[in-house]
Amino acid sequence: MTDASNVRQQPRRLTELSNVHDFLEEIRLRPGMWLRGGSLQHLDSMLIGYRAAMAVHGIDEHDFAFWAPGSQGPFAEWLWQRLGRHSAIGWAIEIEREVQEGGVPAxxxxxSLWDEYRRGPQSTAG
Structure with a gap:
């Protein structure tokens, strides 16, 4: 279950967003609009595009937790620790694999994992 206190009730224009966190909150608000079939692989692709656009435009978003050249990013590293394994195929596919047995939408x-990650290192226990 996601942290309902973080969910915005009304969508914003893209020009009103200031970072990847704002962008992800817009996706959380209307995932069906952004992610065909609820695919996290589509989300991963969008975030790689977001990162590439930042590089092209010389923007440094210091807490960008996803893909960077040569790295899956801090979120993936946290996830591997959280799941107790490492994966070369990426966080999106691993989360989709996790839900195959659980019946929770990816x-x-x-x-839920993103909220836990953002709360900090104390949430990795368990």
């Missing part, structure tokens, strides 16, 4: 599990 997008919902992603946002």
């Amino acid at each position: 997008v919902e599990l992603f946002f």
Whole structure:
């Protein structure tokens, strides 16, 4: 289950967003609009594009937790620790694999894990 206190009730224009966190909150608000079939692989692709656009435009978003050249990013590293394993195939596919048995939508599990990740290192226990 996602942290309902973080969920915005009304969508914003893209020009009103200031970072990847704002962008992800817009996706959380209307995942069906952004992610065909609820695919986290589509989300991963969008975040790689977001990162590439930042590089092209010389923007440094210091807490960008996803893909960077040569790295899956801090979120993936945290996830490997959280799941007790490492994966070369990426966080999106691993989360989708996790839900195959649990019956929870992949997008919902992603946002639950994202909220946990953002709360900090104390949430990795368990």
